[in-house]
Amino acid sequence: MAKKEKVKKNKKKSNSFYKILSFILIVISVLAASVILYFEVLPTKYLIVLFVILALIVLGISYKLNSRTSLFTKLLMSLLTFIILLIEAVGIFYAFGTIDFLNNIFDTGFRVETYNVYVLKDSPYEKLKDLKDKKISVYESSAETYEKAVLKLNDKLDYDKHLEGSITTSINQVINKETEAVFISESLISIYKEEHEEEYNQLRVLDSIDILTKTKGDFKIVDVRRKPFVVYLSGSDAEGSINKVSRSDVNLLAVVNPKKGKIILINTPRDYYIALASKNAKDKLTHAGIYGIEESALTLAALYEVDVNYYARVNFTSFVKIIDALNGIEVDSKFSFSYDGYTFKKGSNSLTGASALAFSRGRSMLPEGDISRGYNQQAVIAGIINKVSSPSLLTKYNSLLNSLESGVMTNIDKNAITKLVNLQLDENIKWEIENYNAKGTGADMPTYSAGSVKLSVLEPDEESINEIKLKIKELMN
16 A cells, blocks of 8 residues: 555656646747747748747647657657757847847947157156146047046146147157157047157057046938948058957948849058048048047048948957957968068968957058058958858857947947848848959148148048949949
8 A cells, every 4th residue: 555655646746747847838938929029030931930840849749748758759749848048048148148249238328538658768657646746738620528637637737737629739848858748639649650650659648537428320211121331441540449449450331232142342442532521621531430330420421422221330349359259360471571560371270369460450561561461451351251151169158249249339239130031031131342442643742630740641532532422322222
């Protein structure tokens, strides 16, 4: 009798286990389905088929687990349950990681402008307070953040202010020891560094002041599944936060027509001498980034007479992190050269994030300068694509997304991105890509950002611009 009671108790425990297991299966499956619906990646026709199959499998397994069947059947159903739960858990993990990434890279509009106090490298000053009552050259900028930055400096230090209207004069006063320091924005001094690297290397940062601002981007959002759209792709020359105001060294427009399955990639040289959208004055295109990514996007929009709908930006820090997250890349170099402490040989090179950045930035030591640098940048992109195409990427998927989070900024929201993915899955578009490069002629001209000092620029070739305009109109219409 006692033996029968024990068998009954074991059966009850066993049945309870199977009920709990089937309940967990149903709950996790509903959660997985909800995540797929929220993410909106799969087209409706695939969703219906997937959900019907998933429902039939889950209900079938649950029925078998809770009905009177052989022990072998229950064990088999339990094994299938654990396999499905594992697949769903992995899917949910990757989905939430992707959703979190898309939300984090969306641009909130906040920008950080950094102003630095520079002193000579061999000066005795170690802290800002050491400059009390000393002469400081202050470059009088037209930037909206300038007044706030000066007020913050005034609050932190009592000093003898010398206002200057020229970046070069302001810095030369420190180098010639006419003043003890210079106060200027980090983005503007980068302009000076372009032409005066030797003098710039005599300086060091003593103290920094960050000014937070909120931008108001005016971009026309479109339905990316049905209408042509234009994306501005910017490569910032700054390190650190992606929200930091800085020049834009890479300036690409991607004109996309989803109905035709065609993309035009337009490269505009960083030194292009054109009118800044909001300043009504000419400057280098790279300097437009100092006034925000919106300024760069709208400046290019005016040049090519097209609306820019979206933008995306990466910086040097994110570039390095992407390649390191991929455990490095292989690139094929056309030249042997050295730059920034790294030596590259002609042929195959194994690069880390830092060495890939150096490989992409070297210019003056290459046979054709900027043109040769373009070859190197293409080689790096090819190396990244080859690594990303590897099946092993799945094991690094979330770490790759994490490496990008702080180094990518875009106004393309989650819905637009998922619509594009949805479109690709639905129609399996074989994209046709055409590349165009704006051309120009070298010259020395004054710029809005640097004042009367003449800088090396590239005067636009009108025939080149008109050809690109025509190609854009053909694709947009």
